[in-house]
Amino acid sequence: MQVSVENTSALERRMTVGVPVERIETEVNKRLQQTARRAKVPGFRPGKVPMSVIRQRYEDAARQEALSDLIQSTFYEAVVEQKLNPAGAPAVEPKSFEKGKDLEYVATFEVFPEFQVTGFESIAIERLQAEVADADLDNMLEVLRKQNTRFEAVERAAEDGDQxxxxxxxxxxxxxxxxxxxxxxxxxxxxxxxxPGFEDALVGAKAGEERVINPTFPADYQNLDLAGKTAEFSVTVNSVSAPQLPELNEEFFALFGIKESGLEGFRAEVRKNMERELRQAVTSKVKNQVMDGLLAANPIEVPKALLANEVNRLRVQAVQQFGGNIKPEQLPAELFEEQAKRRVVLGLIVAEVVKQFELKPNEDRVREMIKEMASAYQEPEQVVAWYYKNDQQMSEVRSVVLEEQVVDTVLQKANVTDKAVSYEEAVKPVEAPPAA
Structure with missing residues (x-):
């Protein structure tokens, strides 16, 4: 087999492969012999059909099948021989495809970029330091009470916050x-x-009262036929109900699956959940900074095949998330290209860090992560057992742990500054940058 490779761009390769005619004929004959054992030809018993008849009837199909299989097998033999790492399926163009001659074809494909991850010292990380204070816990209890507000009918005039x-x-x-x-x-x-103006105009209304109000639709209202117009609403108030916050009692605790430990036990459980949320928020923000830093320090070219595959994955996810009678391929690729490129580049960079530093998932961390996730459920032991029985879930957890180890590796070399902040600031989501 003869192989030559031409670099047509930074990532594209044009590989010419020549397959000797002897190898082709061997494969064709092998298929004809297999056919002869099972072919049913009128006038002959199965397995007794002369090879001349088999060749006359089936050689063309056997040759096409052999050539197709040879292109596939010799392509992978060639890329291994040339130490190439294809990033997608090749486009194959036959050059010589005649019976009795060597097979020659050209395969054009992209390869994964070869690079070393560098610039760790240039990455600046602000790592937040916070704790759950008693005041934070008290605020959370009030939030939980408000989320479970009940309304009771009253005879007075309506106030802000009434239903x-x-x-x-x-x-x-x-x-x-x-x-x-x-x-x-x-x-x-x-x-x-x-x-705007609708709810304000009903403050002071009583049950049984009728009011005519004249609010104006915003200029940017989604229904353009109504945008900017003043409407007249005839409103009848059927009832007025005042909000009633639940007491911190056994009935309230039971809503959260806590039945026997009283107020102190409930506070302890809520604090534990808040501390878990805090850890996750801080870890997530550090990880995002690390990934942004790695991207900035390591600009690499992305194989078009990988980018196209990721765009298609994002299309499918969008259709699954938002539904509607639309096919993924109907969504414009441009909507997903930026996100797809970030995902692909980060995937390549993270994989290279794993390779450079010979990282493997730390099984102790895997166990701790599963235990942490299971602690959010009422029967954590069953959740832990479920993970260990599910190979796919275990694989996903190990991938997350390995990514955390990549982050830790970068932090050891990056410029890290610790910043003390409140619990609220630590868990507050990072605002997305404004669109250009």
Whole structure:
């Protein structure tokens, strides 16, 4: 087998492969012999058909099959011989495909970029330091109470924060418009659920009262037919209910699966969850900074095949997430290219760090991660057992642990500054940069 390789770009290779005619004929004959053992030809018993008849009837198909298989097998033999690492399937173009002659074809494909990850010392990391203070715990308990607010009917005038049951009909220029009417709708005043001015105009209303209000739709309202227009709503208040926060008692604790440990046990459980959230938030923010730093320090060219595959994965994920009667390929590739490129480049960089530093998943960390995830459930032992019985889940956990080890490796060399912050600041999501 003869092989020659031409570099047509930084990542593209054009490889010419020549396969001797003897190898082709050997493969063709092998297939014809296999066919002869099972072929059913009128006038002959199975297995007794003369080879001349088999060749006359089946040689063309056997040759096409042999050539196809040879291209596939010799391509991989050639890339191994040439120490190439293809990043996608090749485009194959036959040059010589005649019976009785050597087979020659050209395979064009991309290879994975070869590089060393560098620039660790140039990466600046701000690592947040925080703890769950008693005041943070008290605030969280209030949040949990508000999330479980119940409303009870009252006879007084409505106040901000009350829940009203209302009927309303909206008109513009005396005409009822689509979507502007409803019956028995529950509305919490101050929630911002309705257009500006609607909820404010109902403060002070009582059960049984009817009001006519005239709010204006925002200029950027999603329905362009209504944007910027002033409407007239006839509103009937059916009832007014005041918010009632639940007491911190056994009934409330039971909502969270805590039945016997009382207030102190509940506080301890909530604190444990907050501390877990804090650890995850700090770890995530450090990881994002490490990945951004690695990207900035290691610009590499991305194989088009890998980018296309990742774009297609993101398309499928988008359709699964948002639904609708649309096929993934109908979504414009440009919507996903930036995210896909980041994912592909980071994947290549992380893989190279693993290779450079000969990293392997630390099984102690794997066990700790599974234990940490399981602690969020009421029966953690069953969750741990489930993970260890599920090879795919274990593989995913090991991948996450290995990525954490990559982050730790970078942190050992990066410029790390610790910053003391409050719990609220530490867990606050990072705001996405404004679109250009």
């Amino acid at each position: 009203l049951n209302i009927d309303f009909e909206g008109k513009i220029d005396g005409e009822v418009f689509a979507g502007g009417s409803a019956k028995a709708t529950q509305l919490v005043l101050g929630s911002g659920r309705m257009i």
